[in-house]
Amino acid sequence: MESKKALVLGCYGQDGSLICKSLLEKGYKVIGLAKAKINNNQRHVELNIQDDLEIVEADLRDLSTLTEVFNSNIPDEIYNFAAQSSVGLSFEKPIATIESIVNGTLNILEIARHSSFDGKLFFAGSSEMFGDTQIRATITHSQNPKSPYAIAKQASYNLVKLYRNIYNIKCVTGILFSHESPYRNKNFITQKIVNGAIKCSTNKKTQIRIGNMNVFRDWGWAAEYVEAMQLMLKAETMKDQIICTGELNSLEEFIKLTFEKLNLNYKDHITSEEILFRKTDIKYSCGDPEPITKDLKWKAKFHMNEVIDKLLEYQIKNN
Numbered sequence: 001m002e003s004k005k006a007l008v009l010g011c012y013g014q015d016g017s018l019i020c021k022s023l024l025e026k027g028y029k030v031i032g033l034a035k036a037k038i039n040n041n042q043r044h045v046e047l048n049i050q051d052d053l054e055i056v057e058a059d060l061r062d063l064s065t066l067t068e069v070f071n072s073n074i075p076d077e078i079y080n081f082a083a084q085s086s087v088g089l090s091f092e093k094p095i096a097t098i099e100s101i102v103n104g105t106l107n108i109l110e111i112a113r114h115s116s117f118d119g120k121l122f123f124a125g126s127s128e129m130f131g132d133t134q135i136r137a138t139i140t141h142s143q144n145p146k147s148p149y150a151i152a153k154q155a156s157y158n159l160v161k162l163y164r165n166i167y168n169i170k171c172v173t174g175i176l177f178s179h180e181s182p183y184r185n186k187n188f189i190t191q192k193i194v195n196g197a198i199k200c201s202t203n204k205k206t207q208i209r210i211g212n213m214n215v216f217r218d219w220g221w222a223a224e225y226v227e228a229m230q231l232m233l234k235a236e237t238m239k240d241q242i243i244c245t246g247e248l249n250s251l252e253e254f255i256k257l258t259f260e261k262l263n264l265n266y267k268d269h270i271t272s273e274e275i276l277f278r279k280t281d282i283k284y285s286c287g288d289p290e291p292i293t294k295d296l297k298w299k300a301k302f303h304m305n306e307v308i309d310k311l312l313e314y315q316i317k318n319n
């Protein structure tokens with residue numbers, strides 16, 4: 001039997017790299033789409049998959065190139081991660097952010113519509129579209145996006161739903177809460193904390209400046225989340241899902257625990273400075289994992305404590 005074919009958009013990012021590895025292990029033929037091929041495959045090299053998939057260079061905003069890629073590699077499954085994925089940067093680059101997420105998603109949906117695509121499509125949505133979640137968010141939680149990034153994710157989530165309902169395209173959104181791995185972009189706060197703490201353990205004079213520590217997040221492990229995404233496409237009914245752990249912790253707790261694991265007191269090294277606070281910080285962001293557990297039997301095994309252990313273990317080994 002011919003192996004299944006998957007097209008991974010944003011294949012060089014954290015989730016893109018991890019899902020490529022997971023799909024290859026399951027015997028898929030994987031085609032990765034990258035905005036730029038050159039000097040960008042470090043994660044694939046670390047995961048030792050650099051020779052196992054075909055990489056095509058295309059910007060998701062470029063409909064004609066994307067159509068060519070699609071027509072020469074008609075996939076069974078498409079995973080769309082391509083995005084300018086930093087909330088902070090989206091205030092500085094709103095056009096690039098919205099174009100990469102909304103136009104990119106619309107392009108792939110339009111290609112699916114015009115080609116009567118019979119496969120399945122996953123879109124990486126974001127918990128940011130909810131804004132603050134005072135209670136664990138389910139799919140029907142009120143939406144209050146507070147950044148250009150969140151607005152783009154909300155619009156794309158609605159487009160995916162529209163194309164599913166109107167054109168019967170088999171497409172779904174996984175609304176992702178924060179998920180980490182050693183492959184996360186280095187500018188994300190969790191990477192800054194873990195790498196900073198390791199530096200503090202070797203150089204006791206190290207000082208780290210950060211923004212608001214009084215924000216609460218639901219942190220999970222990326223390698224588990226990419227398995228949930230695949231289960232969503234295997235399901236009989238195409239249904240949007242929240243992918244999360246359901247555990248809420250403050251950034252201060254994340255920092256304290258990370259430093260404690262290295263026998264350090266974070267108060268000796270970390271300063272929280274108001275000048276670094278975001279314009280519109282979300283205070284609480286937590287999801288309800290019960291629906292996905294009930295529907296797909298998926299449950300996060302790793303919560304904040306284990307996530308920190310795994311990040312520290314990797315960084316200490318590879319520093």
Ligand code: NDP
Pocket residue numbers: 009010011012013014015016033034035036040058059060061080081082083084085086099100104124125126127176177178179180184185
């Ligand atoms: P990354 O930033 O690591 O990966 C995104 C990838 O998309 C990058 O490789 C980037 O390439 C690529 N990309 C950006 N713009 C374009 C474009 N116009 N055309 C083609 N490719 C493009 O993100 P993650 O892997 O962490 O996240 C995966 C997805 O999940 C993203 O959509 C993100 O917004 C979403 N998400 C992630 C969360 C998390 O905690 N990680 C939480 C919630 C949602 P380049 O680097 O060259 O720009």
